[in-house]
Amino acid sequence: MTALSALIRRDIRIALRVGGGALIGVLFFLTVTVLMPFAVGPDLALLSRLGPAILWLGALLASLLTLDRLFTADHEDGSLDLIVMSRTPLELACAAKALAHWLAAGLPLIVATPALGLLLNLDGTATVAVALTLLAGTPALTFTGMIGAALAVTLHRGGLLLAVLVLPLSIPVLIFGVAASQAAITGPMSFGTPFSILCALSLVSFVVGPFAAAASLRHGLD
Amino acid sequence: MSLIDLANPTKFLALTARVLPWLAGATVILLLIGLYQSAMAPDDYQQGATVKIMFIHVPNAWLSMFVWGIMSIASLGTLVWRHPLADVAAKAAAPIGAAFTFLALVTGSLWGRPMWGTYWEWDARLTSVLILFLMYLGLIALWRAVEDPSRAARAAAVLTLVGAINIPIIKFSVDWWNTLHQPASVIRMGGPTLDNAFLIPLLIMAIAFSLLFITLHLAAMRNEILRRRVRSLQMMQANQQRAA
Numbered sequence: 001m002t003a004l005s006a007l008i009r010r011d012i013r014i015a016l017r018v019g020g021g022a023l024i025g026v027l028f029f030l031t032v033t034v035l036m037p038f039a040v041g042p043d044l045a046l047l048s049r050l051g052p053a054i055l056w057l058g059a060l061l062a063s064l065l066t067l068d069r070l071f072t073a074d075h076e077d078g079s080l081d082l083i084v085m086s087r088t089p090l091e092l093a094c095a096a097k098a099l100a101h102w103l104a105a106g107l108p109l110i111v112a113t114p115a116l117g118l119l120l121n122l123d124g125t126a127t128v129a130v131a132l133t134l135l136a137g138t139p140a141l142t143f144t145g146m147i148g149a150a151l152a153v154t155l156h157r158g159g160l161l162l163a164v165l166v167l168p169l170s171i172p173v174l175i176f177g178v179a180a181s182q183a184a185i186t187g188p189m190s191f192g193t194p195f196s197i198l199c200a201l202s203l204v205s206f207v208v209g210p211f212a213a214a215a216s217l218r219h220g221l222d
Numbered sequence: 223m224s225l226i227d228l229a230n231p232t233k234f235l236a237l238t239a240r241v242l243p244w245l246a247g248a249t250v251i252l253l254l255i256g257l258y259q260s261a262m263a264p265d266d267y268q269q270g271a272t273v274k275i276m277f278i279h280v281p282n283a284w285l286s287m288f289v290w291g292i293m294s295i296a297s298l299g300t301l302v303w304r305h306p307l308a309d310v311a312a313k314a315a316a317p318i319g320a321a322f323t324f325l326a327l328v329t330g331s332l333w334g335r336p337m338w339g340t341y342w343e344w345d346a347r348l349t350s351v352l353i354l355f356l357m358y359l360g361l362i363a364l365w366r367a368v369e370d371p372s373r374a375a376r377a378a379a380v381l382t383l384v385g386a387i388n389i390p391i392i393k394f395s396v397d398w399w400n401t402l403h404q405p406a407s408v409i410r411m412g413g414p415t416l417d418n419a420f421l422i423p424l425l426i427m428a429i430a431f432s433l434l435f436i437t438l439h440l441a442a443m444r445n446e447i448l449r450r451r452v453r454s455l456q457m458m459q460a461n462q463q464r465a466a
Contacts, residue, residue, distance in 0.1 A: 147384055151377045155368045164360045165381060168353050169388050172395035179399065197398075201391070212384050219301065219376040 003088045004096045011100035014073070022104040025066040026112050032058040033116045044121040051120035052130050052181035056174060058116075059109050059134055060141060064163055064170075066105040067145040070097060071153040071217070080153070084221060090214040098146045098209065106138040129184035129191065133198060137177040140202040143209030144169050150213035154220025173201055231447045234307060238440045245437045252430035259423035275333040277423055281431035282326035286354060287389075289319030289435065293361075294386040297379035307443070309375030310450075312382065313365055314442035318435060320358035326351055346400035350393045357385050371450060 015022035036054045037047060047054075074080035083093050110131055117127035148166035155161075180194035260277035293315045299308030330348055331341045342348070361378060368374035 147380070151364070151381060155364070155373070155377055157367050161363060161367055164363055168356045168360065168392070169384070171353060172388075172391050175395045175399045204391070208384065208387055212380055215301065216377060216380040219380070220373065 003086065004092060007083070007088075007093060007096045008100040008103075011097055012104045015101070015104035021069060022066060022101075023108060025062040025105045026108045028065055029058045029062040029109050029112060030116065032061060033119060036120075048121040048123075048126070051117065051122045051126065052133075052185065053178050054120060055113060055116060055130050055134070056137075056177050056181070059113075059138060060167075060170060060174060062109055063106060063138060063141045064145060064166060067101070067142070067149045067166070068152070068159060068162055070101055070146060070149040072149075075153045075221075080217075081221065084217060090218060091210040094146065094150070094213045094217070095143075095206070095210040098142050098213075101146075102139055102142040106142055109138065110134045126181070126185045129181045133177045133180045133195065136195065136198045136202060137173050140173045140198075140205040141170055143202075143205035144173075146209050147212045147216065150216040151220070154216055173198065176201065231307065231310075235444060235447060238444055242437065242440055242444075245433060245440070249430060249433040249437050252426060252433060256423060256427040256430045259426055263423050264419055272333060272336050273420070275329050276420070277427045279326060279329040279333060280424060281428045282322045282329060283351065284428060285431055285435055286319060286323035286326050286351065288432070289315050289322060290354070290358075290382070290386065290389065292439075293319065293382045297382040300375055300379040301383075307447075309372065309379070310443050310446045311439070312375065312378060313371070314446050315439055316358060316361050316365060316378075318438050318442065320355065320362060322431075322435070323351060323355040323358055327355060344400070346397045349400065350396045353392055353396070354389065357389070361385070371453075 033054060036050070040046060040050065071080060074083065084090055086093070113131040113134060114127050117130065122130065145162075145166045147169075148162045151165065152162045176194045176198040179189075180191055180198055183189045183194055184191040256277070260274055263274065263277070265271050265273065293312045296308045296312035296315065299305040300312060327348070330351070334343055334348075335341050361381060364378050364381060365374050368377070
């Protein structure tokens, strides 16, 4: 347990200090959101209708962008080999790394959501709904994306290949995240149904992600 | 002859060399019978002659999912039993599965044009097949990104199994998303209400396409084994030249 908490603390500290790059994700999120009105026009009514979708897409791309470094940095300085060889189960170590990554890179996205909601003319309920769905959904993005990151590090490839592998897997999260936000804003449907499914997707990814990532690290590193 | 004997690539090559001509012959005969029966099948009272696209479309759509199942079993073989032919089987199946998925999409959209008035509809089934196609392409990209076949095999095996868990979830989500955005406006062919005049040619075509897959898959596996032998021979030659 102490090993895992030490791992989490170490990863967060590395991500937040100079050269860590966790907060670049938030900057990317902000930039993508600011770009959207230039593409669809400054129509506030339209922007507030598209708002949840824009925020979700931005968060999806931002979390993908930062995932690239999840294992690569550790692989380069050799600490990944130590983690693989240690007595702590690799699955738990992977889960701890993903949790640390979400705390350092995912949580700031949710904190930034209200400010970005203002730019997109979202009212209070809508902003809270989007932030809540992001809170429930972004862990699923991190934990499924971790599989892609583990594959990428064993193959010494990253970037585009990671995106191509991970994006199709994140479609369910996107569907239910946007659906739950829309339901809270306009929908005749209740907020609870898609939101519970979103939580279920996160829970499934907590199980599948660490096992798949650990399997690919164990088989792929040599 | 058990599965473990087949682990020897030389034995596998010898066996498939004997089996393949028969398989290919059976495929051709069944395809001819199926095509003839499909051509002779009566027109649908609503859809007219376009219903005959079904005889090509449905087997392709069925195989697009079946091939991922085959690859998942092969991936288990790679990760769990380290069967030497499992990753050859998984690698050879991916492009064939992508081709079947692509054909299912193309025939589906050709069928959709006269029926729905558009080549593409964000219909739940079309959309989930499109996502399946994207995942096949991602898998092929993964195979092609790495030079060392055994390293690529283990990564591809993990991704295939993750896909096998995720494909039903994606299918469910897309169904849900579709009913949320548009009520089903398309008249569907109900499975059990299919008349025998359509069902029998369809079954023959399904068997013929499955045989086609097995034939192509075994041939592609033979090619892959030979390709790896050529690769290792080239590497040995390069080593000798460097030593000399």
